[in-house]
Amino acid sequence: MKARPVLLRWTRWAVGSAACLWLAGCAVPEWQKIGAPRAEVLQDMGRPTLTLALPGGAQRLLYSRQPAGQQVYHLDFDAQQRLTRVQQVLTMEQFFTLRNGVDTRDTVLQQFGPPALVEHVASFKGDIWTYRLLDNGASRQAHVHIDPQGVVRRVMFTDEVFNDSDRHH
Template sequence: MTLRPVLALSARWAFCGMLALGLTGCAVAEWQKIGAPRAEVLQDMGRPTLSYALPGGGERLLYSGQPAGQFVHHLDFDGQQRLARVEQVLTVEQFHRLRNAVDTRETVLQQFGPPALVEGVASFKGDIWTYRLRENGASRQAHVHIDPAGVVRRVMFTDEVFNDRDPFD
């Protein structure tokens, strides 16, 4: 492998990372202070990818780095609109909690937000939602198989393979 393709690949990923940071206003979810008012967090973090009500009058704001990033954060607010919890949920453990034949497209969307990729294969009737994540420092992909009725049927994991060849060579 020559140095030029490695530098080209590194430059592309650095650009994607900068773009992802630019889209989130360079705010970091983990830096948000527990107890902060919702308005302050929104001013710092910007518009969430999704939001929905939680029991007890609370609200969850979901911030996703998909398709380029490998994170999804839940910022949970209590009934007084104060930040109660911040959690990065794009983990193998969270995907293992999905229950086949029980969880649905809606529960996957609420937990992980929109996928990085929606695709299909001939051996499965339905959509495969792919999420990019990190596991022990390695780039991985979680593939959630959702049948035509919107029910989760399977979750599979693969290593994310990067093509280090520069297509412009």
């Protein structure tokens, strides 16, 4: 029956999403109100994955749902510690902004947070940081190749393949 794998995938997604919301205390970055005080957002969202200083005394809280999730959020605060912007940055467009030979491991970490997976292959000397993302509803992976000096050398994309053993029952 063809509907069964789709139903099973949807059920897994629904259960996973419910678990994610439960673990996060039902805090959703998109629901944060622009102008909210940083302390209020922290109370609602919990500890961020990374905290980054921005120019002019501003600050960015980065919340990553990697390795299981497919989102990374930037919550930007002005010098008065008020929320000015919420942006989901784990997109193909954001990965296209990485400049080969210019951007570094630190740039990638500050933009996307820790990767879902760090891999190595024989054909590239260095780390390959893999991020899970959604592209128009399709599960994809971005693979950022970082050489031993910490410089981005290439970004590649693949479809994410799920092991769906239920398909054969």
